[in-house]
Amino acid sequence: MGAGTEDLEQRQACRPISRRASPLPALVREGDITLGGLFSLHDSVLEPDLSFTAEPNATLCAEFNFRTFRWTQTMIFAIDKINRNGRLLPNVTLGYKIYDSCSTPFHALRAAMTLLSGQDEGSAEPGCSPGVPVVIGDGGSTLSLVAAGFLGIFHVPQVSYFSSCACLSDKDKFPAFLRTMPSDFFQVDALALLVRHFGWTWVGSVAGDDAYGRQGVQIFNDEDAGALFQEVLRQNLTGIQWLASEAWITASVLSAPHFHPILQGSVGFAIRRADIPGLQAFLLRLHPSTAQDNPFVPEFWEETFGCSLKGGRGDKPLCTGAEQLASTENIYSDVTQLRISYNVYKAVYAIAHALNSMIECKPGKGPFSGRSCPDTASIQPWQLLHYLKQVEFTNEFGEETKFDENGDPVAMYDLINWQITGDGAVEFVTVGKFDGTLSLSEKLEIDEKAIVWNGPQKQPPQSVCSTSCLPGTRRAIKPHFPACCFDCIVCTAGEISNQTDAIECLKCLPEFWSNARRDECVPKQVEYLSYRDTMGVALLAVALLGACCAVGVAFVFVRRRTTPIVRANNSELSFLILGSLVPCFLCALVFIGRPTAWSCMMRHSVFGVAFVLCLSCILGKTIVVLMAFRATLPGSGVMKWFGPRQQRAIIFLCTLVQVVICGVWLAVAPPSPQRLLTRESARIVLLCSMGSPLAFGLVLGYIGLLSCLCFLLAFLARKLPGNFNEAKLITFSMLIFCAVWIAFVPAYVSSPGKYTTATEIFAILASSFGLLACLFFPKCYIILLKPEKNTRKYLMSKSMADMRY
Known part of the structure; x- marks a missing residue:
């Protein structure tokens, strides 16, 4: 009974003073030796009402600190690594008990008292357990001042990882304080x-x-x-x-x-700083499902992903559990500047080496009275403090870790x-x-x-009348000032100075241009009409649209090939014209993109042959219309000379001439990529040189000759009966064709850079659309929208009316 009463009194003596004070959340893992930890996992507290008309409520910590949480996890990582290492502390498992000091001296002191007393505030069964023999923390110097003053009274070693105040080196006030952070x-x-x-x-x-x-x-x-x-x-x-x-x-x-x-x-x-192997992977493996003993993980998880683990918290959605830290970017997972984390890592290893030295102590060779060794079954803080002050080792990063007489590390x-x-x-x-x-x-x-200094200068700031002119500038003497006073003038575009206090700027070579700092000549940017340019994309779309329209018209003609209007207009030549218009549209694609030897040769050859083929078909069609009308006269045998075979021969021979011109051109002086250089421009225009202006002129001249011939014959046939010829439509199409290419010449000459190529593409597309629209859209209109006019009776009656007229 007496023993039970004594035990009850002891357990009651360990009860918290205030029953309303919320217990400090602790991150605990049991071990043979438990290390204490103080980390400011929150940046502020919500103070309760202190009117003292009632017992004050507990203070609540707010503003979770991701950076400090990384430090906490680094301590756990280091302890786990030591536990897995059989060479350091063999057969000894380290545990930890970590508290949040909430960035306030009050919480720091309360946590230190809890660690020292062994009192577990969160336990349902109040009682005492042995206190920790050593404490790692706290971060801020103000917090460490409070904790060190308390822990020093009981000679419990404290190893801080971030407290740098020189005042903590005073061993009279803080005899048990050490740190891995330089003073x-x-x-x-x-x-x-x-x-x-x-x-x-x-x-x-x-x-x-x-x-x-x-x-x-x-x-x-x-x-x-x-x-x-x-x-x-x-x-x-x-x-x-x-x-x-x-x-x-x-x-x-x-x-x-x-x-x-x-x-x-x-x-x-x-x-x-140091790159700690395996730390990032350890940090990213954290998950609420595998860290249920960590009271800080839920808040960290909810703050990171903006969700709620328990639900019912305002507008936050419920966490799914599928969230992955690897998909986030925050200061917790950032391991590029492991400086304080490295200090935490060193603090854990310093304690581990001190404990290892205690365990390896040989009886009769110990540092204590009678050359005794410490009792490793029950670690005494003051004995561990002695070994900590003597610890000295070189870590895996090649850095020496030890403490001087003031408990400070190597600076x-x-x-x-x-x-x-x-x-x-x-x-x-x-x-x-x-x-x-x-x-x-x-x-x-x-x-x-x-070093890059604040501002544009490259040299350290100086207290002089004028600082040195950096590369990229030149000196200009200030009028009415001493010679040492001058202005620094930035080199003009295309010029550089690559030395300090340059007197003049140097021009870059033709293929180079000054960089933004004007201190180096860099290759000029190459410019050409690209598929990525807005203009290039627009022209590409128009070209494809034109080709699709030509194919669409051909499809209509095929579907309605037995109708009078298709049969009356020489369907074979109509299909040839439509077939030649497709490459006329698509040849524009060769003009877009970076010029190469092959693309330059294909540009004008494909363009020239495609248009000549189209114009040859139109020419053949016009001749047939004229001859067909003459063949209706009594005794005329003209049509035997202009039958289908002769029409194909005309088209073949006319096209062959252009093929020969292009073949000779490509064989003798083919077009090739050319870099157009100007000293006044920061760009090099990449285009195709003609190779032979004469050949290019012959190609265009031959196209012009055929178009003029088509126009002349169509003009002569304009008054023939409308159902037996297309003279008016051909006349209009040739007018548009000639107008486009006449306007092309001055526009081509005056267009700069890549707009030269764009002008040529525009002329190709405009003339192609002119031919397609004038020759075929009216027929498609009748076929699709006015089918009543697409009858033999209507055509014959219209023809008779035209002949009477």
Whole structure:
């Protein structure tokens, strides 16, 4: 009874002070040795009413932090990796107990007390369990100050991954505090060396007005920086070279495009980064179904995918479970800048190596009184602290990890430069490094050529009358000023200067043009009528439409080939004309696209032969109409000389002439791709040279001769009976054909660049549509819409009327 009463009193002593205080959610995995973790998984808290007229409600954490959640997962990843590694801590399983400090000192202290006391606030059975022997965290220096003060009283080692305040190096106040994050003391030293390296003597400083910021003029966090640069942006304070602290040099909140004009070229120090193998895959494997013991996953999942795992939460849809982190892009899955995550990783491994040293201690050779070894069955925090201070190892990335007498790591920084890429994103480029272990003259190493400064200049800012003129500009002396004062004039288009303080700009070679910076001659852009151009697509569509129309008319004629109007108009020649019009339309396609040797030869040869074939058919048809009328006169035997065989011979011979002309042209001086160069243009026009202007003239001249002959014969036959000839239609078609090609000549000569080719295509399509419309659309109109006129009786009566007239 007495023992039971004593046990009850002990368990009651471990009850929370406030019954209304919500228990701290904990991410727990049991192990032989449990590591504590403090992470600010939320950025703010919702404070309850503190009027104290009633017991205050619990504070609620808000604004889930994806970046800190990645740090938490990195700790779990490192522990899992150690547990799978048989060489480090063999036969020992590490566990963890991680709490959210909600970015507030109150929650940080409460979580530290919970870890130290072993009290599980979320347990249904109140009671005590052994506290953790070591704590990893917290992130912010303000939070670590609170936790370190409390944990230091009980000599529980605390290894922070992101607290950089130099005040935490005071071992009188914080005897159990260590960190994998360098102290700001070294960062101030690095910034001072950077300023001295470039000879800057006029430097302003901005710092947060708090205990953290007053430790070093460079210190303010990314939230402070965001507020500062919003004001800088509002006042349009451009042209300032910013020196950044580690707290915000790689802050994603400042990499938004609207900050680029003021922050591009910023230079600052960042802790070392590493690419941790397997971490990204581990992060992306996270899923609510496989992480049910993680109380932070539901909120993370809902914030990431904008859904609800439980349903009934406003307008958020229910999560399906099919969501995949691999399909998202956020700061959680971004492993390109693993700096703080790398610190967490190193903290876990430092503790693991310290524990391993404790386990490997040989009796009689221990560091404690009587050369005793620690009791590894019950790890004492103060003993682990001793081993942590002595830990020293080289990790898998070749970096040495150890702590000095103040619990600080080796001070190593990367010098980072903000550079804007071609797609407008910020790239954090490493342009130097700082090593606190080296001598003063060797601590800072800088690659000045790799730095892009704020503004257009390529050189470090200087306090001089005129800064040096960068490549792409030339010097112009200022009137009435000393010789050292000058203006930098940007080189004109087509000229460059590729050295600093150039006196004059140099012209680029004919096939080259200056780039945007005017410091390099780059190949000119090649221009031609492409299938991707709007004009090219439009002409392609019109050409295909014309070909389809010709095929459609032919289809109508085939379907109605027994009707009088088709039979009365020499159906064989009509089909030949329609068949030749199809290549007339389609030959325009050869003119579109990048000119090649084959396409250049095909352009004018296909064009010339197709049109001559069409005009030869029209010519044959016109001759037949004339001769047919004469054959109706008594005693005439003309038609025996203009039968179907003779008609085909006329078409063949007329077309053969053009084929011979094109064949000789292609054999002697074929058209070929030509690059048209001008010094005043940034483009090279790629077109087809004629090869032989005489041959091109013969091709066009022969087409013109046939069209004029067709026009003349059609004009002579215009008064013959309308049902036995198409003289009027041929006359109109030849008028349109000739008008198009007469207008083509001045338009072709005056059109620049790729519009020359477009003009030629337009002439081809316009003349082809003119022939098709004038010769066949009226017949199609009668066939399809006026079938009563497509009878033998109607045609005969109309013919008699025409003859009487």
